[in-house]
Amino acid sequence: MARFIARRLALAVGTLFVLSFLMYGLLEFALDPLVDLRENPAPNRQELIDNRIRLLNLDVPWYQRYFLWLGNFLTGDFGIAWRTMQPVATLVRGAIATSVQLVFAATIISILLGVTIGLVSALRxxxxxxxxxxxxxxxxxxxxxxxxxxxxxxxxxxxxxxxxxxxxxxxxxxxxxxxxxxxxxxxxxxxxxxxxxxxxxxxxxxxxxxxxxxxxxxxxxxxxxxxxxxxxxxxxxxxxxxxxxxxxxxxxxxxxxxxxxxxxxxxxxxxxxxxxxxxxxxxxxxxxxxxxxxxxxxxxxxxxxxxxxxxxxxxxxxxxxxxxxxxxxxxxxxxxxxxxxxxxxxxxxxxxxxxxxxxxxxxxxxxxxxxxxIMLPTLALVLISFATYVRYQRGAMLEVLNQDYIRTARAKGLSERVVIVRHALRNALMPLASIVPVDFITLIGGAVITETIFGWAGMGRLFITSMDGQEVDPVMFYIILTGGLAMIANLVADFLYAVIDPRIRVNA
Structure with missing residues (x-):
């Protein structure tokens, strides 16, 4: 078990390093922190440009800036949103809390309703x-x-x-x-x-x-x-x-x-x-x-x-x-x-x-x-996610109900309740074990449209605002956070498989 976790964590760290390096390079071409100053008619425009270049270290190659950013990130300094001069840690702390508050109830309700109605739909x-x-x-x-x-x-x-x-x-x-x-x-x-x-x-x-x-x-x-x-x-x-x-x-x-x-x-x-x-x-x-x-x-x-x-x-x-x-x-x-x-x-x-x-x-x-x-944005997310879970659960349940061991259980004289709840449902939850954690992490990464329409300052809004403001540090934190949570979600899915099906072991 310890070896399995250590191997997966090492792979996740390596993947995050490559991901962050590539994304930092892409942001160098996608963002231009000087775009507003180049169009500024002020007589001291060049002085303003020089000050911003010194502030953001734009006079050094991007890969050197990346390693400077990485060193600060690993020591707990996540940078600043330079337009407001607010620390990224402060901005992200409130955004994460808002996104979690928004998606937690939506995910739980969607799973309960989707699994239940998908199960009944398969039985009918x-x-x-x-x-x-x-x-x-x-x-x-x-x-x-x-x-x-x-x-x-x-x-x-x-x-x-x-x-x-x-x-x-x-x-x-x-x-x-x-x-x-x-x-x-x-x-x-x-x-x-x-x-x-x-x-x-x-x-x-x-x-x-x-x-x-x-x-x-x-x-x-x-x-x-x-x-x-x-x-x-x-x-x-x-x-x-x-x-x-x-x-x-x-x-x-x-x-x-x-x-x-x-x-x-x-x-x-x-x-x-x-x-x-x-x-x-x-x-x-x-x-x-x-x-x-x-x-x-x-x-x-x-x-x-x-x-x-x-x-x-x-x-x-x-x-x-x-x-x-x-x-x-x-x-x-x-x-x-x-x-x-x-x-x-x-x-x-x-x-x-x-x-x-x-x-x-x-x-x-x-x-x-x-x-x-929270009622309206939660309901909006539930209506969309619920439909997905219904389709997955119905398909998985129909596949399980056609298995030989289900026919054997019925032939043994077990009640239909025992056959469905104890034998069929547990195995039919296997596909959802790999879908739900990833969906939940994806929503924490930001339900961008929902947050925008309902005025919620979550991770999605933070990402869009930072991109519009040409701010690299908040965008990079968002990328590292969502990438790391996605890898954790896949690790959780592996363990959920073992919990649902005891035949699965991590050593396999």
Whole structure:
């Protein structure tokens, strides 16, 4: 293992050296830091040119400047953006944080939705549901991101903010959304015609009731989850996780998940007191989350069962979901004062920037403000990435389902749940193991168009701004960062292969 890692790291360092040398040479021909001065009509133009040449060492060959830059880079001096005279380290620190904040949620949501819907589409091959998902995924994949982003700003920000000023029930739209929900769930669950009709009616009624209740009760103007909502959703997830990963016959795993859901709901009361009297920060939140996961693991271990790991896993997934619900509920409790703040003026859905300037907010309101700003760019990235993951997961799942060992597992009498979840799904995740890390690193490198449209000062914007300003040092840092992260992503993909498929070993 150590030899493998050392070999890969040595190869990565050598590759980065060659990459940086070649890119520095190309930037010598692509950028001209004196272009603005050559067109300057000032009488002291030559003096200004001489000063900039001395500042940027332009009087020495580019390869000598490269080694000067490399020596400074290796000692932690990443250079300066000479137009503003700001250190590159300062600029990049904020840009990386912005890009990670933007793409992390988008990547997680895209993977979860893409894998789930791609799996269901493969299981419903050549049905109306499969054709519909295939059409939608190809449609989303072909849409230009700038067009999607502009539509989202128009309808989900400007239009939604106008609607929140005087919300009314648009019954035709509510009925259409309810019909779409019914068709989706009827196609996803499948079965005979009678079962599909029952599922359609049930999903239609539930969706219609949820939309009507939210609109008629004024929930959209004061959205909260509350202890009842947290309890219902947590128990529903506990049942779903148990049915999917353990089977309803595994009573101990089921009881472990349900106990975790009930305990998490009960803890909502003391947590409200803690959130009110203690000044929260992310260290507190992470600590509480770790404590809840440890408690859930203990509950799963105490219940045990035929496979204690399954009980622990189900309890921990339930605890994670319940913790997120409690966190979101507390954030939403600041909706009314946030919406009434003078900087917001009743238009909470933001279209530009990562935060609201001048907003006097505590920890919870700051998270709500960040969520309202990140929602649209995240949704834009999800719509594009989701389509890719659906296609990959569907193709991989169809290939695995035709393997001999799947037919053998079914011939042995294993339930369809065990065949799909434990045998087929794990191997179908192999292609995604090599795609997801690289995609994530690519997005950290800069979702240039998305950041530009929504006014996010991330790595993509930094790269474009530096290129326009003829600044070599920020561009070189960007190249080294993205190149190094890409190599790390490939190394992570190799280890994910070994985790998913135990037959793979790094020594091979």
């Amino acid at each position: 091959q050549y049905t109306s549901f499969d054709y519909a998902i295939t059409f939608v995924s190809f449609l989303l994949y072909s849409l230009p991101i700038f067009w999607v982003a502009v539509l989202l700003k128009q309808f989900l920000a400007i239009g939604a903010n106008d609607y929140l000023q005087s919300p009314t029930v648009n019954w035709p739209l509510v009925v259409i959304l309810s019909i779409v929900s019914g068709l989706f769930w009827a196609g996803a669950l499948g079965g005979k015609r009678a079962k599909r009709i029952q599922v359609f009616v049930g999903a239609f009624v539930v969706t219609l009731a949820v939309f009507a209740g939210a609109l008629l009760t004024g929930w959209v103007n004061n959205p909260t989850i509350g202890i009842v909502g947290i309890g219902v959703l947590s128990v529903a997830l506990a049942l779903g996780v148990s049915a999917l990963f353990a089977g309803m016959n595994n009573k101990r795993a089921l009881y472990a998940a349900l106990t975790t859901a009930v305990l998490g709901t009960v803890l909502w009361w003391p947590l409200q007191w803690l959130f009110f009297y203690v000044e929260m920060n992310w260290l507190w939140i992470i600590g509480l989350l770790a404590l809840s996961l440890a408690l859930a693991a203990l509950i799963g271990w105490l219940f045990g069962g035929p496979d204690r790991q399954i009980s622990i896993r189900g309890a921990m997934i339930t605890a994670l979901f319940t913790s997120v619900l409690i966190f979101v509920d507390r954030v939403l409790q600041t909706w009314v004062p946030y919406n009434n703040a003078p900087q917001i003026r009743g238009r909470p859905l933001a279209t530009i920037g990562a935060s609201t300037p001048g907003l006097n907010a505590d920890f919870w309101m700051a998270q709500l403000d960040r969520a309202t700003h």
